[in-house]
Amino acid sequence: MLELGTFIVLSVIALVSAIFVITRHNAVHSAIWLVVTLFAVGGIFLLQHAEFLFAVQIILYVGGIMVLFLFVVMLVDIDVALKQARFARQWQVALVTAVLLLAIVGYALYNHGQGLNLPARPMVNAPAQNTQAVGMALYQNYMLPVEIASVLLLVAMVGAVIMAKRKLE
Amino acid sequence: MIPTEYYIFLGSGLFTIGVIGVLTRRNVLIILMSIELILNAVNINLVALSQYFRSVDGQVFAIFVITDAAAEAAVGLGLIIALFRNKETVNADEIDLLKW
Numbered sequence: 001m002l003e004l005g006t007f008i009v010l011s012v013i014a015l016v017s018a019i020f021v022i023t024r025h026n027a028v029h030s031a032i033w034l035v036v037t038l039f040a041v042g043g044i045f046l047l048q049h050a051e052f053l054f055a056v057q058i059i060l061y062v063g064g065i066m067v068l069f070l071f072v073v074m075l076v077d078i079d080v081a082l083k084q085a086r087f088a089r090q091w092q093v094a095l096v097t098a099v100l101l102l103a104i105v106g107y108a109l110y111n112h113g114q115g116l117n118l119p120a121r122p123m124v125n126a127p128a129q130n131t132q133a134v135g136m137a138l139y140q141n142y143m144l145p146v147e148i149a150s151v152l153l154l155v156a157m158v159g160a161v162i163m164a165k166r167k168l169e
Numbered sequence: 170m171i172p173t174e175y176y177i178f179l180g181s182g183l184f185t186i187g188v189i190g191v192l193t194r195r196n197v198l199i200i201l202m203s204i205e206l207i208l209n210a211v212n213i214n215l216v217a218l219s220q221y222f223r224s225v226d227g228q229v230f231a232i233f234v235i236t237d238a239a240a241e242a243a244v245g246l247g248l249i250i251a252l253f254r255n256k257e258t259v260n261a262d263e264i265d266l267l268k269w
Contacts, residue, residue: 011175014183022193047171050216076253090192098192122222122223134225157243
């Protein structure tokens with residue numbers, strides 16, 4: 001019961017602050033509301049006993065990516081953007097399309113009240129130490145993807161530096 | 170024990186809000202933030218199903234999604250800085266050089 005209450009509170013916080021992210025005029029306010037959403041999603045990870053992902057969410061998303069976002073928001077001129085219209089011309093069509101998407105996904109998930117029809121869950125116990133299990137999986141079964149992810153990060157770093165440089169020689 | 174469906178409903182709701190943000194906003198920075206919302210919705214689904222099947226594979230995938238989000242944010246923000254330097258705007262509908 002307590003678990004369900006926590007889930008409802010966290011998901012309401014996540015959804016409401018997500019709506020604030022896409023409706024605020026000022027990009028700085030949007031970024032702050034996005035931090036609130038990310039914290040709520042991190043809480044939902046914690047509720048599902050994914051402690052390692054919770055830590056990664058806080059350190060990497062809130063601590064890293066959002067600081068980067070705030071830096072760039074303050075680098076570009078926000079005073080001009082504040083005086084202009086928030087939404088693009090096609091916003092009604094876009095809203096109808098997105099709500100239709102939600103309705104279709106919701107109908108498919110509802111499935112005449114039967115839910116998802118997931119296959120039976122395997123009869124094994126969840127790993128006791130989440131961080132240890134994730135580390136084992138990352139460095140044993142997913143060794144090659146980890147290496148590819150490191151190459152991806154290197155490429156992204158070089159790309160970002162090249163893109164933000166003033167002039168190419 | 171919360172049913173897995175609840176998490177997936179939450180994920181689809183967050184995904185739809187992100188899609189609305191991408192489609193309706195004019196500010197490129199907020200479009201990038203909406204993409205982060207979409208990636209978080211995917212992560213919620215991955216973790217919920219990983220918890221249902223009592224395996225950590227879904228969580229490992231979520232870590233890779235977060236890695237991609239970091240790479241995407243770095244490159245996207247670099248692009249925005251280059252764009253702002255050249256065109257003095259962050260509005261998506263004023264960037265129409267390829268539109269005739």
